[in-house]
Each structure stands twice: as structure tokens, then as C-alpha cells.
Amino acid sequence: xxxxxxxxxxxxxxxxxxxxxxxxxxxxxxxxxxxxxxxxxxxxxxxxxxxxxxxxxxxxxxxxxxxxxxxxxxxxxxxxxxxxxxxxxxxxxxxxxxxxxxxxxxxxxxxxxxxxxxxxxxxxxxxxxxxxxxxxxxxxxxxxxxxxxxxxxxxxxxxxxxxxxxxxxxxxxxxxxxxxxxxxxxxxxxxxxxxxxxxxxxxxxxxxxxxxxxxxxxxxxxxxxxxxxxxxxxxxxxxxxxxxxxxxxxxxxxxxxxxxxxxxxxxxxxxxxxxxxxxxxxxxxxxxxxxxxxxxxxxxxxxxxxxxxxxxxxxxxxxxxxxxxxxxxxxxxxxxxxxxxxxxxxxxxxxxxxxxxxxxxxxxxxxxxxxxxxxxxxxxxxxxxxxxxxxxxxxxxxxxxxxxxxxxxxxxxxxxxxxxxxxxxxxxxxxxxxxxxxxxxxxxxxxxxxxxxxxxxxxxxxxxxxxxxxxxxxxxxxxxxxxxxxxxxxxxxxxxxxxxxxxxxxxxxxxxxxxxxxxxxxxxxxxxxxxxxxxxxxxxxxxxxxxxxxxxxxxxxxxxxxxxxxxxxxxxxxxxxxxxx
Numbered sequence: 138x139x140x141x142x143x144x145x146x147x148x149x150x151x152x153x154x155x156x157x158x159x160x161x162x163x164x165x166x167x168x169x170x171x172x173x174x175x176x177x178x179x180x181x182x183x184x185x186x187x188x189x190x191x192x193x194x195x196x197x198x199x200x201x202x203x204x205x206x207x208x209x210x211x212x213x214x215x216x217x218x219x220x221x222x223x224x225x226x227x228x229x230x231x232x233x234x235x236x237x238x239x240x241x242x243x244x245x246x247x248x249x250x251x252x253x254x255x256x257x258x259x260x261x262x263x264x265x266x267x268x269x270x271x272x273x274x275x276x277x278x279x280x281x282x283x284x285x286x287x288x289x290x291x292x293x294x295x296x297x298x299x300x301x302x303x304x305x306x307x308x309x310x311x312x313x314x315x316x317x318x319x320x321x322x323x324x325x326x327x328x329x330x331x332x333x334x335x336x337x338x339x340x341x342x343x344x345x346x347x348x349x350x351x352x353x354x355x356x357x358x359x360x361x362x363x364x365x366x367x368x369x370x371x372x373x374x375x376x377x378x379x380x381x382x383x384x385x386x387x388x389x390x391x392x393x394x395x396x397x398x399x400x401x402x403x404x405x406x407x408x409x410x411x412x413x414x415x416x417x418x419x420x421x422x423x424x425x426x427x428x429x430x431x432x433x434x435x436x437x438x439x440x441x442x443x444x445x446x447x448x449x450x451x452x453x454x455x456x457x458x459x460x461x462x463x464x465x466x467x468x469x470x471x472x473x474x475x476x477x478x479x480x481x482x483x484x485x486x487x488x489x490x491x492x493x494x495x496x497x498x499x500x501x502x503x504x505x506x507x508x509x510x511x512x513x514x515x516x517x518x519x520x521x522x523x524x525x526x527x528x529x530x531x532x533x534x535x536x537x538x539x540x541x542x543x544x545x546x547x548x549x550x551x552x553x554x555x556x557x558x559x560x561x562x563x564x565x566x567x568x569x570x571x572x573x574x575x576x577x578x579x580x581x582x583x584x585x586x587x588x589x590x591x592x593x594x595x596x597x598x599x600x601x602x603x604x605x606x607x608x609x610x611x612x613x614x615x616x617x618x619x620x621x622x623x624x625x626x627x628x629x630x631x632x633x634x635x636x637x638x639x640x641x642x643x644x645x646x647x648x649x650x651x652x653x654x655x656x657x658x659x660x661x662x663x664x665x666x667x668x669x670x671x672x673x674x675x676x677x678x679x680x681x682x683x684x685x686x687x688x689x690x691x692x693x694x695x696x697x698x699x700x701x702x703x704x705x706x707x708x709x710x711x712x713x714x715x716x717x718x
Contacts, residue, residue: 144209147551161202162187164213171208175541176248178217189224202228205244205277213245213681216256218302222259223267230275234324234353243280243326247297252329253300255279258318268314273303275321281328285356287378288417291387292329292358298393300325300357301334304342304365307392312340320349329388331357331381335365336406337392344406345370358384360399360402360419363394369406371475379440382419399425400440405451407458408432415440416469418477422446423467430458439469441477444496450486459488467496468518483526484510491515500533511536627655636661637676 165171167187168180190198205213221227231244242339247255256279260269281297301320304313313336325331331354336342342365349371354361361381364371378400385398394402398420401410406429413436415423422443424431428451438444444467451458467481468474474497481496485503489510497518503526504510510528512535517523528535627639637660657678677698695708696717705717 141248162200163204163206169213169590171213172211173214176216176682177213178215181219185219185221201226205231207232207244212243214248215245216249218253218257220257220259221269221272225270228273228275233276234278234322243278243462245279246283247281250295252296252298254299255281255297257302258315259305260313260315270316273319274323279326280326286327288356288383292384296358297328299330300328301332303334303344303347304336307337310338312336313342315344318347320352322351326355328357328631330360330363331684332362334369342366343368347371350374353379357381359388359394359398361400363402363404364406364408366405371408373410375412379416381417385420397421397425401432403429405429411435418442430460432460433462433465435464440466441474443483445479445482447483447485457486457488459486461490463492465494498522501526504528507534547602
């Protein structure tokens, strides 16, 4: 009895499996040859139409997965765009990307007479809406030209516009809708754009979310991927994007793109790039952001020239759509890379956050004081590489936390124009407080009797020492005031001199202040005798006469001890001093 039941279950499972299998089809079932000779366009389009059905409700739909079997010595010859319009749940798949080595051995190859997409995922959002949902491309190789393109000069006029095109074409005045598409283990080469998304009329495409994972975008003339208009979100995960964008300047600007060459070009929308590898020498940048929002998390880039070039970023009611760039390694040990990589990044949007990056070239900061980009843990490989640009030289619109030139730094805020930012290369940790107004350290839980803020240093080592500069920073020749009309304080901790304070009043002073110009205010001297370090004595400064500070009534009430006259004196305003006894 049990045996009979088991056989019945197996029979039913087999029957179900046959039903599921019946919902899949091969392009060969619709008349495609795949021999590289016959034009397979009409047969493949017939299969895509069967996957769509008769109307927006998928009436009469017979195909849910469409298979492109690899044919030894052959390929699928396509001469017109293969349109996917108003389809859901369709999986288009092959036997694996690059089943035969060499991108010229693509499973699907473009032989069209003009520049059009190989695949177009359209899906109009008119009434009634006929969108595309959950379209998957998997295990395929797509080439936009009959042979491998030479990465130089202008590309041929009949080069495929794109391998996979999410959106409409010029003249198709209908914005499009595609939700949750997947491009997985797909190899796209020899197109103008490997993957293109957008709308040539600038209307929102509403493509969300497109996942491109485990794919290779190679030798596409203008960009491996161009992400287009608003209301569009894409994730590029674990992809290898290289050798693209070499013809960026030789392709005239049109409805699809400006004259930009990049491995990835973001024209608008949101693009998140994770675990990214790249190489080549595009005309503009590895990743070029014209607008929209870009985040890059973990990237290994051997691309010569800019790794990231931010021309602009999108705004929403005056606020920028800011992204993050973290975990980037931009370096290649080749002479072409060295010769063509003066800069690694260009950042212009306020509020961008760049962290934990190892870069060869400079980071160019072009931004205003309305919102500063933040950099944390940046290490420059090339000697002399640093932060440059108007945001550094003119407006001081950057915030640096952590490593800059392999020295611990914290820069807070901005500084006045014209003040040299010579912070790089200091030998001690610093807090650099910069700005038109003093930096405010706000301490939660502060009370009227105490701020709750403390600076900690050790004084038990006679050879140790720490320096805290308030409203100034240290250079090789002295101390630079950050605001020419504000007092600069020098507080030194450690060693046998437990705590000492010096000051300089830089009224009308804009040059660097040498150490000798600081006046001694005295301090707390720690007894330098073993076993007696708990004894602390105030050490007054040794001055020949009254302090010469000229900041007016600010100093009224100041008390100092005149070591020559051995008298306590108090300031009554300006340079007027009165003996207390």
C-alpha cells in the first residue's frame, strides 16, 4: 500500500513538473536558428510576445521563461530591437555568460543597420498602465557589434545603442515603468552603452528597483552603464565594469547623453554601487555623477584618471541628495595610470561623506560654506597628494576627520579665505578649529557648575608632552592664527611642566606667529622629583614689565605677578596696571 502511495506521489510530482516545464520555452521553439547566419529577430520577438500575452492582463500568455541555448559555432543574429512591453515575471536566460572565451563569441549579437538597443524593456505608464514587473536577464552574453571594437576613435554609426535599454527611445513620448528587474551574470560589450536607463524626453521613468549583480560591462564606447532620469533606483553589486567610456568625446551630445565617457555615468536617479571592480581609461571618470545621487561602498579601481567625478547632485526643496563613498582603493601600478591620474575624486555637493579610502591622486573639493563635505580616514598614496580646490583654497569648505597624509587630524568647520591650510604633515594629533565663528563644543548633561567637557593628558612622563591650540594651528615655523582679530592660546601639557599657558594677541596680524612671539602666562609646575609628583606649584611667568597686550577692556581685571617688583598687579583697562600691595 505504501509503495502504491509513493508511486502516486511521484507521478503527481512529475505531472506538476511537466506543467511548470511547459511554461518555459526555447527561442528555438519559435523558429530561431542560432546559427549566426539566419536573422533571428522575428522569432525571438514572437517568443517575447507570447510571454506578454494579448493585453495588459497577460491574456493568452504561454511563456514565463525564455531560454537561449548556446549553439556550437553559432549565435543569435539580431537586426532590430527586441521589445519587452507590459510583461511580468519573465526570465530570459542562457547557458552562462561568455560560454566561449572572447566577447566576440556573444550568444546574442547586433547586426542592425542603425544604432538601436538590442533589448528594450519599455512598459508604458499611460492609461491603462502596461508596466513591466520582475523581468530577469540571466546567464547571457550580449554584443552590440558583429566584432570586437577597437577602443579608440569614433565608434561605428550602426553600433547598438545599448545591450539592455530600460526606458523609451527618442520619439517614444511615453514615460515608462519597470519594477524590480534583475540583470545577473550577464556579459555586455561593444555597445554605445552596456545598460541604459532613462527617458530621452527627461520625464520620470519610475524604474525601481533595478538590480545588476555579478555582471561584466566591458568595452562599451560611451559608458558601461548610464543611469537616467528621476524616480529611478538601481543597485550595482559585485560587478566588473572596465574598458568603457573611451569614446566619450567623439560621440555628439544627443537625447541619450552628453559628451561624457565613463565606466558608470549617473545622469539622474539613485544608484548604489557595492563591491565594485573597474579598470580602463575613460575620457571623464570611472564613475561620473552629472546629477542624481550616488553611493559607493567598497571599490577596487585600477581606472586611470578620476575614480569619482561629481559635477553636481540633485536637490529636493533646496536640500541635496547626498551619498557616501567608502572603502575605495584607487591605484594601479602602471605608468599610464601614474601619468593620467593627478586627481582621484572631485566632490562638489555639500554634505557628501567620504571615508576609509586609499587614493593615488588629489581630492578636489569644490563647494560652498553652506554645507561642507566630510572626509574621514583618507590616505594619499602619491607623495604630495592632498585636498585641493576652491573648497580648500578659498572657502575652506571641508571637514576632515582622522587620517590626512598619515597624521591624525580633526578639522572642524571652515576658515577665512586667504589663510593657507598648511595642516598636512604635522607630527602630533591636532584639533583644528576653523571658521568665521569660534567652534562650539556642546556637551550633553552640562550644568551651571561644570561643562562636563574635559581634555585628558598624562603628566607622569617627564619626557612627554601635548599641545592644545585654541583658535590656531601649528606649522613648521610657528602658529598660524585662524582669525586674525582673535586671541590665540597655546596650552601645553605633560612633562615636568604639568600645565602651562601662553598667548598671543594677533590684532592686525595675518602672518604666521613664531613661537617666540607668544607671551608666557605661567602654569602649574609638577615637582620633577620621584615620589613627589602629587605636589603641584603655580609657576608665574618671568616678564620684565606689564604685559603688552592691547585688546582694550577685554583685559580689565587681569591679575599677574611681577617677578621683578615682586608685586601682584591688576589691569584696570587697556595698558593700565595697579599694584595690589
